[in-house]
Amino acid sequence: MRLLITGVNRGLGRAMAEEAVLRGWDVQGTLRRGGAPEGVVLHTLDMANFDAFAGVATQSGPLDCLILNAGIIGPATQSPLDMDFDGFAETMRINTLAPLALAQALLPNLRAGKGGRILAISSQMAWMGYRKPDRIAYRASKAALNKVMQGLATELEPEGIPVALIDPGWVRTDMGGPEADRDPEDVACEILDTAAGLQLAQTGAFLQSDGRPRPF
Numbered sequence: 001m002r003l004l005i006t007g008v009n010r011g012l013g014r015a016m017a018e019e020a021v022l023r024g025w026d027v028q029g030t031l032r033r034g035g036a037p038e039g040v041v042l043h044t045l046d047m048a049n050f051d052a053f054a055g056v057a058t059q060s061g062p063l064d065c066l067i068l069n070a071g072i073i074g075p076a077t078q079s080p081l082d083m084d085f086d087g088f089a090e091t092m093r094i095n096t097l098a099p100l101a102l103a104q105a106l107l108p109n110l111r112a113g114k115g116g117r118i119l120a121i122s123s124q125m126a127w128m129g130y131r132k133p134d135r136i137a138y139r140a141s142k143a144a145l146n147k148v149m150q151g152l153a154t155e156l157e158p159e160g161i162p163v164a165l166i167d168p169g170w171v172r173t174d175m176g177g178p179e180a181d182r183d184p185e186d187v188a189c190e191i192l193d194t195a196a197g198l199q200l201a202q203t204g205a206f207l208q209s210d211g212r213p214r215p216f
Contacts, residue, residue, distance in 0.1 A: 001025040001196060002063050002113055006047065006102065007070030009034035011173035012121065015188035016067060023192065028060055030070065047098040048090070053105035062112035065195050068099040068120040071141075073175050078137035088137040095141035100148050103163075110161060117198045118156075119191065120149045122165040122206065128216060146206060146216055153204035162203035166191055167214055 003020055007013035008029030014037055020027045021039035029036050030045040043056045047070050072094050075087025099120050110116030125135065126142035146165050153163035168187045170180040190209040206216050
């Protein structure tokens with residue numbers, strides 16, 4: 001499996017990269033700063049810099065799978081009644097627009113791979129049946145990510161390239177915090193299993209990390 005994961009310097013992205021290396025996969029990763037896990041071919045990349053995406057595509061070669069993991073939690077002030085709108089816009093750029101732009105840039109690489117597929121790491125906080133107003137910029141960015149990736153899935157279905165959204169649950173990372181109930185290594189293993197077995201029949205779906213469907 002020739003795999004590229006965004007955001008491999010820490011958290012779930014690092015756990016996925018480390019597990020993929022242990023599986024003997026050919027692993028590439030992007031990060032803005034920090035160190036990549038051993039055995040990962042590194043692309044230094046700021047996800048806000050869309051102009052740099054073409055360079056990653058040129059350097060990457062054929063890919064079997066793209067996991068769009070990099071993201072931010074958003075500004076400190078993000079209530080519907082008190083919003084940092086510049087921070088909201090940045091959150092949308094990193095969490096929604098950048099994954100779509102990078103997926104577009106890497107489509108030739110995925111078409112050149114064997115059974116190319118795309119997974120985007122979303123969140124349970126994107127669920128439209130969940131009315132909590134905290135972290136609304138983050139929630140909105142992930143709900144929008146779900147929609148744009150669902151659309152990408154529809155466009156790529158005739159080519160046989162499945163696209164799926166992944167809800168990893170509440171994971172113990174810098175973003176999730178120490179009280180989260182899921183271990184990043186366990187979640188990473190589930191996501192990689194889901195990536196390896198992703199079928200075209202699942203395209204456009206919102207999945208739990210183990211591949212079971214969940215509602216949008």
